Amino acid sequence: MPRNIWSGAISFGLVTVPIHVISATEDHSIRFHLVHLEDNARVRVRKYCALEDREVSQGEIGKGYEVSKDQIVPVTDEELRELPLPTAKAIEIEAFVPAERIDPISVADGYYLQPDGQVAAKPYTLLRKALERSSKVAIAKYAWHGRERLGMLRVRGDVIVLHEMLWEDEIRDPAELAPQAAELSDAEIEEARHLIDRMSRDDLEGDEFTDRYTEAVTGLIEAKREGKKAPAMPKQEAPAGQVVDLMEALKASVQKAQSSRGEDATVHEMPKTTAAKKPEKKAPAKKTAARKTTAKKAATKTTAKKAAAKRR
Numbered sequence: 001m002p003r004n005i006w007s008g009a010i011s012f013g014l015v016t017v018p019i020h021v022i023s024a025t026e027d028h029s030i031r032f033h034l035v036h037l038e039d040n041a042r043v044r045v046r047k048y049c050a051l052e053d054r055e056v057s058q059g060e061i062g063k064g065y066e067v068s069k070d071q072i073v074p075v076t077d078e079e080l081r082e083l084p085l086p087t088a089k090a091i092e093i094e095a096f097v098p099a100e101r102i103d104p105i106s107v108a109d110g111y112y113l114q115p116d117g118q119v120a121a122k123p124y125t126l127l128r129k130a131l132e133r134s135s136k137v138a139i140a141k142y143a144w145h146g147r148e149r150l151g152m153l154r155v156r157g158d159v160i161v162l163h164e165m166l167w168e169d170e171i172r173d174p175a176e177l178a179p180q181a182a183e184l185s186d187a188e189i190e191e192a193r194h195l196i197d198r199m200s201r202d203d204l205e206g207d208e209f210t211d212r213y214t215e216a217v218t219g220l221i222e223a224k225r226e227g228k229k230a231p232a233m234p235k236q237e238a239p240a241g242q243v244v245d246l247m248e249a250l251k252a253s254v255q256k257a258q259s260s261r262g263e264d265a266t267v268h269e270m271p272k273t274t275a276a277k278k279p280e281k282k283a284p285a286k287k288t289a290a291r292k293t294t295a296k297k298a299a300t301k302t303t304a305k306k307a308a309a310k311r312r
Contacts, residue, residue, distance in 0.1 A: 005111065006144060010127065010153075010160075011090045017123040018116035019091075024161060025110060030217050083143065091142040091151065091162065099137045102152060106171060108164035113153070124160070131155050139165075191250040198257035 006021040034043040049056050063080075064072040081088065091113075115124035131138065131154065138153035140162075150165040216231070223230050 007116065008142075009090045009116075010113065010124075010140075011092045012123070012127055012138075013093075015123050015126070016090075017127060018120040019124070019160075020114040020116055021162065022112045022114055024112045028211070028214060030214060030221075085143050085148065087141045087143045087148055091140045091153075093138045093140045093153070095139045096131075096134065096136045097139060099135070099154065102137065103171075106166045106168075107152060108166065110164075111162045112156075113160045113162050127153075128155055128158070128160055131160070188247055188250065191247060191254065195250055195254050195257060198254055 002023050004020045005023060008019065008021075010017040010019055035041060036043055046055050047058075047061065048054065049060075062074060062076060064074045066072050113124075115121050127138075140151045140153060142149055142151055142162075150167055152163045152165050154161050154163070219231050
């Protein structure tokens with residue numbers, strides 16, 4: 001069972017729900033130590049007092065705010081815990097909003113909220129069921145680790161989850177990163193939507209959602225520990241050639257997605273755009289007119305010759 005991170009209460013109007021905060025996630029990343037390459041000895045970071053020029057223990061280390069280069073104000077953990085804030089010991093719910101109104105970029109780490117004893121079971125269940133029926137999430141404020149934070153409460157199974165949230169001024173404006181305007185046809189957008197449909201699924205289960213990097217690093221470590229050769233990178237087929245046409249790339253992607261799911265890989269035809277009619281060529285018309293004029297002149301000359309011969 002993961003350890004208790006924080007204990008307090010959820011303040012829901014005049015209802016108080018005593019809770020424990022438990023981490024909802026686990027980090028399975030492989031950790032490396034810093035070592036001296038010549039002998040593989042550990043390289044350690046030691047904490048020294050700049051004034052006394054000696055190493056200090058963890059018990060001698062505290063927090064301090066630098067007002068100036070010559071003045072540091074010490075602040076203890078107890079003083080931070082006793083700040084005159086209602087959120088210092090409680091998660092204060094401020095509002096309820098539709099879940100779709102929350103931008104995912106503002107949502108960070110998640111924590112399970114565990115009711116503190118049987119007394120908290122009823123108000124805890126009340127809040128959970130009310131959130132479920134409302135299809136909304138609760139927005140709250142709380143103080144952890146030396147600062148007041150914004151949080152979102154939602155339901156996962158039979159448990160309430162608290163997500164850390166970023167304040168609005170902590171999220172950078174993406175406007176300057178937006179690409180320049182690009183012209184797209186309705187056919188291209190519709191083909192991209194077809195690709196989304198082919199790649200849609202109801203869960204995130206399967207080999208494609210496995211942490212293969214961690215597996216590869218584990219294999220590398222095992223091989224080196226046993227004195228074996230490190231696994232080689234599997235050979236990958238060289239791409240047949242880059243598809244420049246966006247529509248052709250989309251159609252090929254749809255076909256690949258269909259094949260991977262065992263579906264009919266026949267690519268449906270998109271409505272073809274009507275090509276502009278080419279202007280009629282003027283040159284042939286002029287030549288035809290010229291030919292007719294020449295024929296008329298020739299006929300006129302022939303008639304004149306015949307008339308002259310009769311006169312004789």
